[in-house]
Amino acid sequence: MNRVSCPDCDLIIELPALRDGQRAFCPRCNHLLTHRAHRALERSAAFAMAALIFLILSNLYPFLSFEASGREQVMTLLQSAQELYKTGSQVLSFFVLAFIIIFPGLILISQLLVLMPIVLKKRPVIGCRLWARFIFTLGPWSMAEVFILGVLASLTKIASMATIVLGLSFWAYVAFSLCFLIAVTRLDRYQFWRIILPFPSPQATSGQTAATQGLAHCHICTLTSPEHLNHCPRCGATLHYRTPQSLQRTLACLITAVVLYLPANVLPITHTDQFGNNTDSTIIGSAIMMWHHGSYPVSLIIFIASILIPLAKLLGLFWLCWSVNRPNSPLPRQRTSLYRITEFVGRWSMVDVFVVAILVALVQLGGILSIRPGPAALAFSGVVIITMFAAESFDPRLIWDKIEESSRD
Numbered sequence: 001m002n003r004v005s006c007p008d009c010d011l012i013i014e015l016p017a018l019r020d021g022q023r024a025f026c027p028r029c030n031h032l033l034t035h036r037a038h039r040a041l042e043r044s045a046a047f048a049m050a051a052l053i054f055l056i057l058s059n060l061y062p063f064l065s066f067e068a069s070g071r072e073q074v075m076t077l078l079q080s081a082q083e084l085y086k087t088g089s090q091v092l093s094f095f096v097l098a099f100i101i102i103f104p105g106l107i108l109i110s111q112l113l114v115l116m117p118i119v120l121k122k123r124p125v126i127g128c129r130l131w132a133r134f135i136f137t138l139g140p141w142s143m144a145e146v147f148i149l150g151v152l153a154s155l156t157k158i159a160s161m162a163t164i165v166l167g168l169s170f171w172a173y174v175a176f177s178l179c180f181l182i183a184v185t186r187l188d189r190y191q192f193w194r195i196i197l198p199f200p201s202p203q204a205t206s207g208q209t210a211a212t213q214g215l216a217h218c219h220i221c222t223l224t225s226p227e228h229l230n231h232c233p234r235c236g237a238t239l240h241y242r243t244p245q246s247l248q249r250t251l252a253c254l255i256t257a258v259v260l261y262l263p264a265n266v267l268p269i270t271h272t273d274q275f276g277n278n279t280d281s282t283i284i285g286s287a288i289m290m291w292h293h294g295s296y297p298v299s300l301i302i303f304i305a306s307i308l309i310p311l312a313k314l315l316g317l318f319w320l321c322w323s324v325n326r327p328n329s330p331l332p333r334q335r336t337s338l339y340r341i342t343e344f345v346g347r348w349s350m351v352d353v354f355v356v357a358i359l360v361a362l363v364q365l366g367g368i369l370s371i372r373p374g375p376a377a378l379a380f381s382g383v384v385i386i387t388m389f390a391a392e393s394f395d396p397r398l399i400w401d402k403i404e405e406s407s408r409d
């Protein structure tokens with residue numbers, strides 16, 4: 001039996017040996033502790049290799065081409081970031097480049113560096129644990145599938161004005177994001193670290209929290225170790241009973257996000273110049289316009305991803321922070337699930353920023369028709385990124401600490 005601590009409620013659980021295809025959940029908060037898949041590391045390495053090849057291919061050919069009024073504009077994947085840079089939106093251009101190419105690329109390289117020696121039964125590479133940490137630290141910041149949704153939304157948006165051709169690189173990028181998704185989801189954090197750096201099970205009593213026994217859960221490699229060590233003996237990450245200043249940091253991020261949420265919705269997200277006529281559109285304005293044009297799916301995607309999700313995430317996290325400090329707050333299991341949802345959905349809000357990046361790169365036909373990013377694009381990406389930090393700073397174990405405290409009193 002291996003003992004593990006639950007990252008969401010800190011309970012020590014005795015984990016039986018799992019067979020292929022089996023999953024283990026925390027009995028208290030229902031967190032998925034681990035799932036064991038058949039030949040997971042080999043398959044993950046194979047898909048990571050395929051994904052890296054497709055990612056390289058997707059940078060070599062035209063991504064999309066746009067033809068209107070007898071003029072054609074061809075866009076490559078890199079240009080989706082480059083054109084933003086040229087229009088003066090350097091920060092936004094860096095975000096797009098990082099989220100769609102650099103971070104997924106770094107994850108794949110790290111994954112191959114760690115997994116290939118295991119698959120080929122060779123000695124591990126130098127800095128193996130650093131590469132392994134990279135995979136899990138950068139994971140939430142890689143947004144390949146969100147970008148694909150952004151491409152589809154922007155195509156529907158401009159399909160009525162021009163002829164659009166999907167280039168070879170577009171299909172390579174779709175293949176990359178599918179392989180990438182499989183490579184990453186095959187890699188179960190607990191099973192992965194157990195194989196690459198085996199460590200004995202901690203001396204702990206199951207059914208009690210790790211913190212009451214002087215132990216801390218490592219958020220990177222899942223090992224439970226004595227907190228006084230300060231650093232995880234397996235992966236080197238800093239050890240804490242609870243995320244330091246969790247509520248203060250979460251609230252600071254949330255307040256910043258609220259401040260940015262206003263300009264993100266009031267100011268224009270794009271400026272369109274058509275035959276000398278300038279039109280500005282806001283996020284809500286473009287969702288309404290798409291609805292009037294009959295593009296209901298795109299209008300709904302923009303409304304849900306850009307308006308509903310950020311707002312629900314802000315309100316949800318504010319409520320979680322408030323409920324944590326209240327005695328006898330009910331529904332800890334449901335509140336933990338709400339936290340997991342806010343953590344999962346946040347990155348999907350980037351879809352509108354990717355739509356802007358694609359439109360700016362693609363629709364550049366001089367005086368006939370051209371699109372530039374508006375100030376709301378940067379403010380909105382700020383909202384998405386800061387609320388992601390807010391969700392990362394919130395420690396769901398605080399929900400359960402209060403319940404334990406109340407039950408002791």
Ligand SMILES: [Zn+2]
Binds near residue numbers: 007009011028029030
């Ligand atoms: Zn739990």
Ligand SMILES: [Zn+2]
Binds near residue numbers: 218220221232237
């Ligand atoms: Zn660790």
